[in-house]
Amino acid sequence: MSTSVKTSSPKTEPRAPQQYSDRAKAERRLGWLLAGPAFVVMLAVTAYPILQAVFDSLFSYRLTAPDEREFIGLGNYAVILSDQVWWRDLGVTLLITVVTVVVELILGFALALVMHKALKSVRGLLRTAILVPYGIITVVSAFAWFYAFDINSGFVNNWFDWVPGIDPDLNWFAQGSTSLFVIMASEIWKTTPFISLLLLAGLAQVPDELTEAAEVDGATWWERMSRVVLPNMKAAIMVAVLFRALDAFRIFDNVFIMTNGAFGTEVLSLLAYRTSISRLEIGLGSAVSVLLFICVLLICFIAIKLFKVDLAGARGGK
Amino acid sequence: MPHAERPQSRNRNRPRALAGVTVALGAMLLSGCAAESGTPTLTWYINPDDGGQEAIAEKCTAESGGAYRIETSLLPNDAASQREQLARRLAAGDSSLDIMSLDPPFIPELAEPGFLAPVPADVTERTTQNVVEGALAGAQWKGELVTVPFWANTQLLWYRKSVAEAAGLDMSQPVTWDQLIEAAESQDKYLGVQGQRGESMTVWINALVESAGGQIIENPEAPADEIRLGLTSDAGVKAAEIISTIGKEGLGSPGLPTQDENNSMILFQGDDGSFMVNWPFVWPATNAAVEAGSLDESLIEDIGWTLYPRVNEGEPTAPPLGGINLGVGAESEHPDLAYQAIECIVTPENQAEYFVTNGNPPSNTEAYEDPQIQENFPMADTIRESLELSAPRPQTPYYNEVTTSLQLRWTPPADVDPQSTPRTTAAFIESVLEGENLL
Numbered sequence: 115m116s117t118s119v120k121t122s123s124p125k126t127e128p129r130a131p132q133q134y135s136d137r138a139k140a141e142r143r144l145g146w147l148l149a150g151p152a153f154v155v156m157l158a159v160t161a162y163p164i165l166q167a168v169f170d171s172l173f174s175y176r177l178t179a180p181d182e183r184e185f186i187g188l189g190n191y192a193v194i195l196s197d198q199v200w201w202r203d204l205g206v207t208l209l210i211t212v213v214t215v216v217v218e219l220i221l222g223f224a225l226a227l228v229m230h231k232a233l234k235s236v237r238g239l240l241r242t243a244i245l246v247p248y249g250i251i252t253v254v255s256a257f258a259w260f261y262a263f264d265i266n267s268g269f270v271n272n273w274f275d276w277v278p279g280i281d282p283d284l285n286w287f288a289q290g291s292t293s294l295f296v297i298m299a300s301e302i303w304k305t306t307p308f309i310s311l312l313l314l315a316g317l318a319q320v321p322d323e324l325t326e327a328a329e330v331d332g333a334t335w336w337e338r339m340s341r342v343v344l345p346n347m348k349a350a351i352m353v354a355v356l357f358r359a360l361d362a363f364r365i366f367d368n369v370f371i372m373t374n375g376a377f378g379t380e381v382l383s384l385l386a387y388r389t390s391i392s393r394l395e396i397g398l399g400s401a402v403s404v405l406l407f408i409c410v411l412l413i414c415f416i417a418i419k420l421f422k423v424d425l426a427g428a429r430g431g432k
Numbered sequence: 433m434p435h436a437e438r439p440q441s442r443n444r445n446r447p448r449a450l451a452g453v454t455v456a457l458g459a460m461l462l463s464g465c466a467a468e469s470g471t472p473t474l475t476w477y478i479n480p481d482d483g484g485q486e487a488i489a490e491k492c493t494a495e496s497g498g499a500y501r502i503e504t505s506l507l508p509n510d511a512a513s514q515r516e517q518l519a520r521r522l523a524a525g526d527s528s529l530d531i532m533s534l535d536p537p538f539i540p541e542l543a544e545p546g547f548l549a550p551v552p553a554d555v556t557e558r559t560t561q562n563v564v565e566g567a568l569a570g571a572q573w574k575g576e577l578v579t580v581p582f583w584a585n586t587q588l589l590w591y592r593k594s595v596a597e598a599a600g601l602d603m604s605q606p607v608t609w610d611q612l613i614e615a616a617e618s619q620d621k622y623l624g625v626q627g628q629r630g631e632s633m634t635v636w637i638n639a640l641v642e643s644a645g646g647q648i649i650e651n652p653e654a655p656a657d658e659i660r661l662g663l664t665s666d667a668g669v670k671a672a673e674i675i676s677t678i679g680k681e682g683l684g685s686p687g688l689p690t691q692d693e694n695n696s697m698i699l700f701q702g703d704d705g706s707f708m709v710n711w712p713f714v715w716p717a718t719n720a721a722v723e724a725g726s727l728d729e730s731l732i733e734d735i736g737w738t739l740y741p742r743v744n745e746g747e748p749t750a751p752p753l754g755g756i757n758l759g760v761g762a763e764s765e766h767p768d769l770a771y772q773a774i775e776c777i778v779t780p781e782n783q784a785e786y787f788v789t790n791g792n793p794p795s796n797t798e799a800y801e802d803p804q805i806q807e808n809f810p811m812a813d814t815i816r817e818s819l820e821l822s823a824p825r826p827q828t829p830y831y832n833e834v835t836t837s838l839q840l841r842w843t844p845p846a847d848v849d850p851q852s853t854p855r856t857t858a859a860f861i862e863s864v865l866e867g868e869n870l871l
Contacts, residue, residue, distance in 0.1 A: 177523045178545050199870040265687045266695050288689035288844055376629040391516055393832060393871060
């Protein structure tokens with residue numbers, strides 16, 4: 115809410131709050147009143163666990179050996195960062211993030227164009243159809259994809275045995291490359307609708323006059339896209355990329371259900387889960403979680419500072 | 433735009449928020465009320481089965497004459513997730529853990545920090561008579577009974593009589609893994625083993641190492657930094673050889689790297705089935721499939737069973753040991769009633785009944801006398817014999833680290849190298865236990 119206040123009164127100078135007009139002041143107050151309760155709840159459910167995790171990460175602490183708890187400073191971080199498991203998992207996570215976001219962006223843009231151009235009569239139906247995968251619970255979709263490709267119960271090997279490399283004896287989940295393919299395909303199938311909706315909102319923001327004027331000037335379809343439409347929806351694209359990148363970086367369900375991290379498919383969230391929850395190593399697991407959190411912050415920082423994503427701009431406030 | 437939206441969103445959200453608060457308050461009030469009144473309720477955390485534990489709970493509730501009421505609460509499907517849930521609840525001091533169905537390998541981890549209520553001496557005496565040795569060993573920690581054996585499981589070697597005959601194997605005599613590998617090769621069939629990255633892999637490795645006369649951990653009761661691993665012994669290398677051969681030569685089918693007990697049963701039932709090591713659940717499951725018409729009736733006639741294969745000729749086999757023991761949480765509000773209920777649950781009659789209805793073999797030898805068992809499970813005597821020979825998995829509070837490391841390094845089976853895998857696994861487990869490595 116506070117961001118919307120800022121954008122709706124762009125003339126005030128941030129460094130001199132006393133210059134706010136009465137109207138702006140009232141708006142600010144209302145903004146805080148509205149956001150205040152949510153802000154407190156956010157502090158309670160996010161800030162507290164994060165601080166607790168940072169605190170726990172400084173200890174050697176195993177849940178089943180509470181008496182042996184011992185302060186070891188940054189020892190847990192040293193163990194993690196010097197272990198190739200961390201770097202391998204980071205690599206796998208980044209690979210999944212980059213591949214899925216790029217593919218989703220291209221597919222999502224195509225779907226958004228289709229939805230944008232579709233006749234009014236079918237637009238609602240089309241939008242619903244495209245949104246169905248996004249409405250499915252991730253665990254359910256993960257199981258659906260798992261059973262489709264599973265060597266014992268799957269139909270994919272039979273249906274697609276005309277594709278080179280696929281035969282009835284192909285065990286998709288027996289090696290990293292094919293497992294990652296299925297994991298990423300499932301992820302893309304499920305979240306492309308999300309990106310396409312964000313991009314559709316961006317497309318709707320591009321004034322028709324601009325594209326029409328370009329058309330009158332003799333611009334081709336490709337020129338209209340690259341010179342008029344895309345630059346005008348840059349903010350929407352960057353927000354979509356940022357949201358999806360953060361989501362994809364924290365991928366868990368698909369990997370957990372399909373391979374449980376076997377054969378080089380382990381991602382960072384799964385490593386954090388296995389260390390804290392399976393091994394009950396609260397200290398080490400908290401350290402993994404804190405590092406994962408830092409990675410997410412880094413992605414945000416890079417997106418906002420380097421690519422200048424304007425989170426407020428995409429809300430239609432300008 | 434934002435101005436127009438604000439009042440709207442405010443109106444939309446308020447009823448929802450109110451409803452949320454009301455539900456939360458209601459739930460708090462309800463849970464507060466239920467805990468107090470009437471007969472003491474014992475919560476029994478059960479592993480999923482075919483309803484057998486639920487039935488026993490009802491029966492014992494009725495027999496208690498109003499002294500207690502047993503309520504069951506279902507744990508997750510696989511043993512590892514069951515352990516996760518129970519360990520976290522125990523560590524947090526959950527007082528609802530009155531009775532727990534526990535997988536034996538995870539018992540030391542819970543017993544060491546004192547998460548389990550001590551077993552009263554008289555209960556120990558009454559519940560340990562006629563219990564097979566392996567199950568009894570699995571119920572103890574540092575020489576003391578910390579849980580009560582309920583049912584005991586073991587793997588048998590199941591074989592297709594037609595394949596064994598064609599391969600010229602005399603199944604009335606003990607067979608070795610090498611013979612099975614040779615037979616499957618010569619008959620162009622698949623062996624039913626569990627090669628997936630999961631607990632079943634550790635079960636297999638442990639049975640092979642123990643059958644070859646070795647041990648995965650030589651001093652399982654030692655603290656983390658003093659544990660000595662026996663993987664690099666001849667027994668460990670021989671175990672790696674068997675797993676590696678089956679993996680590399682494709683004898684376990686293309687599905688081997690993701691094969692669990694259920695998948696190997698399906699493989700065994702099919703045209704490519706030959707020999708399979710598996711728990712006794714396959715017998716009722718196969719019979720049910722035949723009755724349902726999904727499998728041919730002649731299959732039942734073709735299935736034979738014997739003791740788990742040997743590793744070395746002339747040395748006895750050490751089949752895998754599984755099962756469920758019953759423990760009581762240290763924070764339980766009614767430990768005495770809980771042990772009273774456990775005594776009711778583990779009576780030989782209930783164990784026999786549970787075997788017949790759910791296919792889980794009794795830990796009490798007396799239960800095997802039941803005529804119903806002999807009728808439903810023609811292999812009951814083989815199971816009993818196998819239980820007497822079986823060897824538990826390493827009983828250490830660090831079992832989770834040991835089994836996860838084994839699963840990481842010994843899968844897929846085709847990647848196991850008898851020369852290096854046992855050595856690197858042992859070094860890996862040591863460094864994980866010393867806190868120098870992630871798992």
